[in-house]
Amino acid sequence: MSKIKKKVKTIKIDADKCNGCRACEIVCAGFHSTPKYDIINPARSRIQVITHRLKNIWLPVFAGEYTPAECMGRDIYVIDGKEYEECAFCRATCPSRDLFKEPDSHLPLRCDMCEDDPPQEKPLCVQVCLNDVLIYEEREVEVGEEESVDLAEVGLRSLIDKHGFDTLVDTMVRIAEKG
Amino acid sequence: MRYAETGYNLEIDLATGNIEKVETDPKLLETHLGGLGTSVKIHWDRVPPETKPFDPENLLIMSAGLFCGTPAHSANRTLFTFLSPQTNLLAYPMMGGFLAAELKYAGYDKVIFRNKAPKLVYIWINNDKVEIRDASHLKGKGALETQELIKEELNEPRAQVAAIGLAGENRVFVASIEQSRSSSSRGGGGAIMGDKNIKAIAVRGTKNLYLANGAKFMEQLQEVTDYIKFRNANPIPKVMTILSGIGSPQEMKHTDEKWHTESFAWGNARERRKSFWTEEVEESWTKLQLNTVKRLISCYNCPQQCGGLIDYKGVPAYMMKCFSKLTYAMGAYVDDLNFSFKICKQAFEYGVDSFSTPQILAFAVELYEDGIFTDKDFEGCPTDKEGRFFWLLDRLARREGIGDYLADGTYWAARRIAADRGDTRTLAYDHNTTKKHEQMNIKLGMLDPLYFLMYGTNEKLSITQIEGNWPQMPFGKMEDRIEFVKDWPQLPDEKFKQYFLDWEPRGEMGNPYYPTPQIASEIVDWMEQLHNIDDALGICAGMSSFCLKPPYHVHVFPKLISAATGMDVDEDAVKKIVNRSRNLHRAINILRGVKREDERPPQDHWKHRFPEIEENLLTTYYHYKGWNYDGVPTKERLHELDLDYVADELQRRGVLKDEQN
Numbered sequence: 001m002s003k004i005k006k007k008v009k010t011i012k013i014d015a016d017k018c019n020g021c022r023a024c025e026i027v028c029a030g031f032h033s034t035p036k037y038d039i040i041n042p043a044r045s046r047i048q049v050i051t052h053r054l055k056n057i058w059l060p061v062f063a064g065e066y067t068p069a070e071c072m073g074r075d076i077y078v079i080d081g082k083e084y085e086e087c088a089f090c091r092a093t094c095p096s097r098d099l100f101k102e103p104d105s106h107l108p109l110r111c112d113m114c115e116d117d118p119p120q121e122k123p124l125c126v127q128v129c130l131n132d133v134l135i136y137e138e139r140e141v142e143v144g145e146e147e148s149v150d151l152a153e154v155g156l157r158s159l160i161d162k163h164g165f166d167t168l169v170d171t172m173v174r175i176a177e178k179g
Numbered sequence: 180m181r182y183a184e185t186g187y188n189l190e191i192d193l194a195t196g197n198i199e200k201v202e203t204d205p206k207l208l209e210t211h212l213g214g215l216g217t218s219v220k221i222h223w224d225r226v227p228p229e230t231k232p233f234d235p236e237n238l239l240i241m242s243a244g245l246f247c248g249t250p251a252h253s254a255n256r257t258l259f260t261f262l263s264p265q266t267n268l269l270a271y272p273m274m275g276g277f278l279a280a281e282l283k284y285a286g287y288d289k290v291i292f293r294n295k296a297p298k299l300v301y302i303w304i305n306n307d308k309v310e311i312r313d314a315s316h317l318k319g320k321g322a323l324e325t326q327e328l329i330k331e332e333l334n335e336p337r338a339q340v341a342a343i344g345l346a347g348e349n350r351v352f353v354a355s356i357e358q359s360r361s362s363s364s365r366g367g368g369g370a371i372m373g374d375k376n377i378k379a380i381a382v383r384g385t386k387n388l389y390l391a392n393g394a395k396f397m398e399q400l401q402e403v404t405d406y407i408k409f410r411n412a413n414p415i416p417k418v419m420t421i422l423s424g425i426g427s428p429q430e431m432k433h434t435d436e437k438w439h440t441e442s443f444a445w446g447n448a449r450e451r452r453k454s455f456w457t458e459e460v461e462e463s464w465t466k467l468q469l470n471t472v473k474r475l476i477s478c479y480n481c482p483q484q485c486g487g488l489i490d491y492k493g494v495p496a497y498m499m500k501c502f503s504k505l506t507y508a509m510g511a512y513v514d515d516l517n518f519s520f521k522i523c524k525q526a527f528e529y530g531v532d533s534f535s536t537p538q539i540l541a542f543a544v545e546l547y548e549d550g551i552f553t554d555k556d557f558e559g560c561p562t563d564k565e566g567r568f569f570w571l572l573d574r575l576a577r578r579e580g581i582g583d584y585l586a587d588g589t590y591w592a593a594r595r596i597a598a599d600r601g602d603t604r605t606l607a608y609d610h611n612t613t614k615k616h617e618q619m620n621i622k623l624g625m626l627d628p629l630y631f632l633m634y635g636t637n638e639k640l641s642i643t644q645i646e647g648n649w650p651q652m653p654f655g656k657m658e659d660r661i662e663f664v665k666d667w668p669q670l671p672d673e674k675f676k677q678y679f680l681d682w683e684p685r686g687e688m689g690n691p692y693y694p695t696p697q698i699a700s701e702i703v704d705w706m707e708q709l710h711n712i713d714d715a716l717g718i719c720a721g722m723s724s725f726c727l728k729p730p731y732h733v734h735v736f737p738k739l740i741s742a743a744t745g746m747d748v749d750e751d752a753v754k755k756i757v758n759r760s761r762n763l764h765r766a767i768n769i770l771r772g773v774k775r776e777d778e779r780p781p782q783d784h785w786k787h788r789f790p791e792i793e794e795n796l797l798t799t800y801y802h803y804k805g806w807n808y809d810g811v812p813t814k815e816r817l818h819e820l821d822l823d824y825v826a827d828e829l830q831r832r833g834v835l836k837d838e839q840n
Contacts, residue, residue: 035393051337056490103385130482
């Protein structure tokens with residue numbers, strides 16, 4: 001397989017600096033609404049700050065890939081004497097929890113690093129975080145060529161997993177017939 | 180489609196358990212914006228002046244501000260309105276934290292409670308699903324503890340919960356409503372919540388909030404964001420550290436407490452200790468604070484970090500903010516900051532106002548030391564200062580023994596003790612209240628015209644939430660004044676710069692003669708307006724009205740309001756709306772008995788008082804506001820503000836007479 005250069009976008013999360021304000025959630029939800037910023041709903045955000053204030057836990061987590069099945073086991077991390085809830089660091093949209101799902105449709109959400117035309121200098125959550133919790137970094141790596149992921153396909157697959165192929169086809173046909 | 184607001188209130192009749200989601204009149208946005216503005220309107224419409232605070236008809240309204248839930252920084256105020264058991268006036272304490280936005284996302288601007296539940300309940304608002312749930316298992320639990328227990332019980336860590344503690348359940352007049360790192364403290368909202376048998380209100384929302392022109396809103400907001408960055412990088416020179424930055428006073432961050440501990444009075448607002456802040460104190464306090472505040476934390480959507488997570492040995496973790504770090508220590512004459520971190524946790528769990536309560540406890544100590552309270556009253560009370568305060572706090576929250584007096588605040592306690600014991604000496608110990616409400620612990624020399632008006636006349640009754648944009652004192656050097664006014668975009672008018680340049684530390688261009696009554700009225704009116712805008716929008720005063728050179732100001736608001744709501748408002752329109760709300764609020768309190776003679780700061784706030792100047796200040800200010808000699812809005816003023824229905828009511832009730840206009 002031929003190698004290509006790929007730009008890897010990274011957000012470094014300095015969770016110790018997070019003051020728990022959730023501005024990142026708000027701007028993310030607004031940016032991804034249509035038209036932009038006309039709808040604000042942090043439940044639609046692709047970044048969520050997992051918060052247990054009295055345990056001194058403020059942990060921004062970005063939405064990663066959709067997964068149809070939950071893990072066989074669970075992890076609990078203890079760091080610096082603080083116990084993090086199971087799956088705290090996991091980015092997956094997963095059947096085990098309601099994180100990173102559209103509140104109405106339950107379709108999976110995924111961080112797209114605020115892909116935009118013209119491109120944003122940095123993802124919006126990074127721009128809005130005035131406490132430097134979220135630091136944007138880009139680097140180039142060489143990788144094998146890969147198929148681009150079709151977001152519509154990911155969404156449809158999650159619906160197939162949830163409702164079954166036949167139900168989904170029937171529904172699509174019915175909607176198409178209604179016009 | 181409704182913008183910035185949800186367009187729905189939740190109406191809960193606690194007696195019948197009836198819950199309704201009621202669409203609100205879209206016109207109210209145009210006439211009263213939201214938050215305090217629309218809440219005051221509901222109280223005017225629905226609560227007659229004969230209503231007493233503990234009557235079932237007294238409404239308790241929990242409201243989000245118009246901007247809560249939008250991307251506007253620091254728009255996170257949850258505002259409670261109710262007839263205060265302490266003042267018998269319409270109180271409106273507010274708190275930061277995270278609840279207001281959550282309420283908007285759940286689909287409501289306000290929750291309106293009427294009547295009383297037959298037994299202790301809590302309310303669970305989860306989008307469209309709203310339940311009144313049994314809270315008998317939470318009876319007597321702490322206000323902080325309750326929040327955690329409810330989140331656990333609901334299995335919803337993302338719910339935001341406002342709760343009362345034992346003090347609220349016992350209808351203590353200074354009981355607060357606590358939520359996350361914040362507290363709605365002043366005026367006894369906790370007592371009204373307790374009287375209605377509501378232990379807590381839990382909210383979770385995952386619905387959309389709409390903006391009329393989101394992109395435009397963000398563009399306007401960028402100005403605010405840029406200014407926040409600028410101000411964080413450029414603290415104001417020549418003022419106390421605590422006043423140099425933005426946000427609420429950064430009490431959890433700053434360790435230098437020379438100004439607070441030496442400028443404000445200790446005990447029952449009695450005396451200043453001008454040489455308190457020694458090197459030794461500074462070293463021990465600083466070390467303790469840095470070791471105890473585990474993390475600086477914010478409220479919803481705010482880049483500042485005014486709160487702190489407190490990790491103190493032997494005390495379960497809790498959150499603290501602002502002046503409570505000092506109020507109990509200063510009230511008790513305890514020189515050790517350890518005491519603050521211990522007693523605050525207890526006080527927050529009981530759910531009491533950190534401003535009034537320490538003064539009330541100190542009042543009790545004075546009565547004991549002067550032989551009015553007896554050994555029998557203090558039976559079982561430890562003899563050390565710290566132990567005594569803990570013991571008194573406990574009595575107050577439980578209304579046990581003398582605690583039943585103290586629970587009513589210094590004004591009522593002094594009168595009840597005097598009556599019960601036939602000893603009128605007690606009355607003199609209530610020396611620091613205005614309109615029956617404990618005021619800032621001030622002991623200064625010269626009458627200050629601006630503060631005279633702010634203490635005396637505002638409906639909020641809490642000075643820290645009236646003042647802000649104007650420096651607390653003049654600058655000695657002209658060059659510093661010139662430097663200060665050079666960059667002051669927040670001013671509504673350039674003339675204010677000259678006022679500041681002319682203001683001298685002493686002499687005829689200084690207090691009490693200058694600012695003149697006319698200029699003082701202009702400055703106070705401007706600052707009040709800012710607070711009224713904040714309170715309608717739900718913006719933290721720390722980022723706006725209660726702050727020198729803040730990111731939000733009169734020139735920014737109209738653009739943001741227009742983009743958010745789709746209304747086209749300019750500065751005059753916004754001014755008119757908040758003036759309307761202020762005058763409506765004034766009318767409510769006038770009908771509830773506020774008189775000109777009530778509008779006075781405590782007599783001993785300043786050593787040098789000037790009765791003639793004070794009378795002139797009040798008359799000039801009333802005139803400036805469009806009020807008559809008695810402080811009642813005139814018919815003309817009410818007409819200008821489209822409040823003819825208020826004028827009619829004031830006339831009908833004989834408060835406003837034709838010949839006075």
